[in-house]
Amino acid sequence: MKIRLKFSKDGVMKYIGHLDVMRYFQKLIRRADIPIAYSTGMSPHQIMSFAMPLGIGLESDAEYVDIEITEPISSKVAINRLNDESVEGIRVKSFKLLPDNARNAMASIFAAEYEVGFLEGYEPDFSCFDILNEMYNEPCINVLKKTKKSESVVDIKPGIFSFSDSGKGIRMCLSCGSVLNVKPESVITSIYEHMGQKADELTLAIRRKEIYTGSQNELISLDMIGTDIE
Amino acid sequence: MKKTALSEEILLTVEKPARYIGNEVNSIVKDKDKVDVRFAMCFPDVYEIGMSHLGIQILYSMLNTFEDVWCERVYSPWIDLNKVMKDLNIPLFALESQDPVKDFDFLGITLQYEMCYTNVLQVLDLSHIPLYSSDRDWSHPIVIGGGPCTYNPEPLADFFDLFYIGEGETNYRKLIDLYKTCKSNGSTRNEFLRCAAGIEGIYVPSMYTVSYNTDGTISSFEPIYDDIPRVIHKAIVMDLSDTFYPTKPIVPFIKVTQDRVVLEIQRGCIRGCRFCQAGMLYRPVRERNVDLLKSYAADMLKCTGHEEISLSSLSSSDYSSLKELVDFLVEYTGSRRLNISLPSLRIDAFSLDVMSRIQDIKKSSLTFAPEAGSQRLRDVINKGLTKEIILDGASQAFLGGWTRVKLYFMLGLPTETEDDLRGIAELSNDIARLYYELIPKSERHGRVQIVASSSFFVPKPFTPFQWAAMDSRDSFLKKAHFVNDCMHEQLNSKSIKYNYHEADVSVLEGVFARGDRRLSKVLKTAYEKGCLFDAWTETFNEQPWLDSFNECDVSIDFYTTRERSLDEILPWDMIDTGVSREFLKREWENALNGRITPNCRAACSGCGASVFGGGVCYENKA
Incomplete structure (x- = not known):
């Protein structure tokens, strides 16, 4: 199941670069116990892709990351769990199930x-x-x-x-x-x-x-x- | 919204601004109006190194369990920010509150290696705290040092108000209570320091005077008041299961050196290698309960989200429940797609089996630390690893599919000869040859890769080698070149790569490791000449150091190449680690005679650590 997460990035979090935000989300998703899917192979990684990197120094109301999950979880529960485990400056705002044929966030931006x-x-x-x-x-x-x-x-x-x-x-x-x-x-x-x-x-x-x-x-x-x- | 001590323009122009903003997961923010004591805990190196240190995490979490204390973190600003802060006169701040360190009650600095000493001065300087303890008053924080280098704190004596000798879990509560009392009852700062000297493990350098003989050795070391103890006993936690463990470690945003959960399974080491300071300082061996460790591991992985866990101890193979713990971790991490990174375990059937289960054999390498090239010299240093054990481990590994071997050696060990040095090359060659003998050509994927690395031996206080002469820089390099030549003479030299460490840094490390109070002026001079981050190859600069020794008229050789007599007063003699001077002398003689000493579990050698009433000394005496 494909999920699209929307989050905001404020305050001191603007000093955290894109690669570190990716690492942050990998850990956040584990802390929040979101049933994320992993790739197969020798070193499995979480299936996760960001729409568009945000440069250091910029804030945002609308960052997007697509993930894949293995079992359904209520959007409300997921958002609460993620925000309980997050730091000040990163707030998850939506957690939506994408239609199967949806293009991933990165490919579809205009x-x-x-x-x-x-x-x-x-x-x-x-x-x-x-x-x-x-x-x-x-x-x-x-x-x-x-x-x-x-x-x-x-x-x-x-x-x-x-x-x-x-x-x-x-x-x-x-x-x-x-x-x-x-x-x-x-x-x-x-x-x-x-x-x-x-x-x-x-x-x-x-x-x-x-x-x-x-x-x-x-x-x-x-x-x-x-x-x-x- | 969280404030930052540095402006946006500064943060956006320095490398890795995330080093300076705090706000990490599990970092602790309190209301500063509701605490009595502000504690700044500092690791005097860059953030990525400091954040990887378990000791700080333990003390940080512990101090923050005290309701009246808020402990925050401080690291060395990297050279780019260092310059900006000096130019603009911005005071050094703690990460959590971003408040200036100079307004704190305590500044604790951990001293993990000698080459961070100029960074200690940097932290004081940037904090706008007077460098010398004698210039401080109640308006400045109490500057306290901890960590392994405090077992000879003398080169830093003038810069610190207190040193905490031993394990931090024990006496901080007492110290903080005393501080609160003294601050409220109108005591002077000096009266507080004098009282603090009465707490076990607390050494107050200003309460002692040192005098010297004409040859430069110490003639006396005396307390200046009758109530100041002559001997400082190290503070130690005897029940490691009942003590504090930081189950909510801070998760950095940027990749740090130790980007994983660290599980400390035991303290101390039974092995008794004669060059190893940690093996002597942290006696006796005390294990943590395996069931507690399992639950800590699960808790920490859960609340950090880290994808990897690693075990920490001086010799994990000696932990008695290792198999049970590792089996649990393999199962736990495997089902959650997490990883284990194992510390250097003794290479045997068990460790090879575990490694083959948790890592890609093709990518991983085996590590042996023979430390010396010949059996004779390994007996001198009491490294109980024989060539047979190494070759046996290597052959099992080669048959199991491994093709990479790392070997660690030291150059400049006491009694070392050319034969011992040649032995390093020969042992490397023997391991390579073993591979080609064992693995038929059709099953090989290229060459076996042997990487031999050598460091230069630095004698350390409280080891049997504390009296030994250290090699000069030239002698070190000559030896390294000799080993390099021997490597080239080997039949399998194409399969062997040899690296050696920098000799100039080792010499300085040797000076400060066994130095005394007279070195403080050299340190200050070197800092003023711009020496900083001396542990980093890219920032280390030898010339200003040599100039500083010259200007201060202090001889490097006095501290390094001079062999001490057994009755000399050593700068660290006021400290009692539990391991007796008699034992160290006995071990020094055993070393010179090539006699090995059994490990603590095989037989007790009466080192003195049984005085603490627990640990391995009492294991089978219930």
């Missing part, structure tokens, strides 16, 4: 929504929303993408699906997945560049709000798929 604010004392002297609005009227928004081997210019405009003013900063829905992956830091950097300033990524307070599957016309959050187990 977009992610972020809220970007600024650490106290590092607020910009302009409105990111206004500037992005202005930039969006241009035919393209080019950013320099650096890899270990090369540098290339990428137009991220088609990957910015929507954005709004959140009061303290900006909220944006960005393309992710294998085709065009836009990071919130890149958008902010290009806004600053547009203003002739340099953004310091360390001073951004970024929070992932949701991860979506579906299409640009019909965004479906990953926890809309699947049903609670009674």
Whole structure:
């Protein structure tokens, strides 16, 4: 049985990197006694896959991990057990049974929504929303993408699906997945560049709000798929 | 929401910020307004090393069972954060509350190896606590040292207010009660220290004066008051089943060295290897009850979620219920898809059977620690392992499918000759040859892999070798090169890999292991020159150390290559471990004559540890 877990990552937990979050969940699932399935072979491991790594320093309301279990367990009981065994900063929010034909979380992601604010004392002297609005009227928004081997210019405009003013900063829905992956830091950097300033990524307070599957016309959050187990 | 002592900008720029945030599963957070005593327990090395230490977990959990005490953890900030904290003058903090250590009542520092001593100074310095005990007042924490290095605490004497000699489970309650009394009744800090000296196992270095002969040896070691004890008896737990066990160990977020449940099955060792300090310090052997161990194991696996459990002791094969315990663990972990990692067990039919059940033979290796290359020298060090035993174990293992063997040796043992060194290469070769004789060509998958490693012997206090001369750095290296050459002469040299440790670190370890109070200024000088994390190859730097010895006019050779006379006053003579000086002398003579001493279960050799009234000394005397 395939299960999709949604959890939030807050506070000091933002300093725990993706690999350590994976290790954390392996141990959490054992402590909570969730009947997880194991792979076969010489060194069996828990069947578990995360939707999308979250960088160190980012918080999130919507992280997803798919697991497989060997016997049914009520969603409510599972959530309670997991949260009883978890630390402050990691809260399991849903535990849903996926239809047999559901694609795994990682393969199905299409977009992610972020809220970007600024650490106290590092607020910009302009409105990111206004500037992005202005930039969006241009035919393209080019950013320099650096890899270990090369540098290339990428137009991220088609990957910015929507954005709004959140009061303290900006909220944006960005393309992710294998085709065009836009990071919130890149958008902010290009806004600053547009203003002739340099953004310091360390001073951004970024929070992932949701991860979506579906299409640009019909965004479906990953926890809309699947049903609670009674 | 939990606060952090370090700002977000700092945490996001240092390596592994998870080292500094606390919040781990099973870490203990109390209301600081509801406790009387704040205790910061420190392992002066990086988080991943410190978190792997069982002793701290035991004391942390125990102290936190006291309602009036909140014990938190402190580790050495790695060099990247060290620099930031010094530059920005940020005080060192404890992980749980993120509060500055300088505001605590106690700072306990465990001393597990000599090469962490500059890190001790770092912890004091970053905490903004005066380095010297004499410069502290009631506004500073009481700085207390524990762990194996406190059996010769003298090189650190000036930096600590107290040392706790022995096992921590016994007298912390008394010490904390005394502290509370002294703080509330208007006693001075010095009066508290003087009273603390009356608690068993507590050594207060400032209450003693040392004078020296013209040749540099100690002429007298005297208490400064009549009520200060001349001898400090180690504190020891005699009933290990009735004592405290940390069944809810902390689970780190990042991968640490010991990323598993650790089950301490016994303390002490019956073997009596003459080079081994732990084997002498922790006498007599005391076992934990096997039924309790089974329930601890299950509890700890459950409440940590770890996927592996390992056994801890000096010589697990000597634990009398080992088979029962291991059978239980194999069954328990097997059905839950967990793993067991076994410590180096004696290689025999039983251990090979267990290993073949729990691990992939192709990937695992066998470990032997002959320590010396010839039978003569193994008799000198009382390592009761013969070539026959090794070859017999190896042949069973080869027939069982193993193809990898690790061998551990020491160079620079007392009475060592070139023949003994050549023996290391010959023994390695004999094991390789055995493989090719036993396993027909058609059944081999490539070569057998023999990895021989050697460390340099460092004489330690409270061992029969405490009087022995240690080799110089040059002599160590010459020996290592000689062994390396001998390895190349072997017929099967292509199947053997030989590694040896760094000699410069071993020399320093030798200085501090048997050092005295005069070394504190060398230590402070070296720290001021930037020496830190000396146990790490990547950060160890020998030159500033050599400069520090020069500047302080302290001779390295005085502490290392000099053989002590049997009547010399040794810096650690005020400590009584239960093992008598007469026994150690007898063993030193036995060593020089190549006479072996039977293990504690085979026959009692009258070491003195029976004074504690329990353990192996009384096993069959009910």
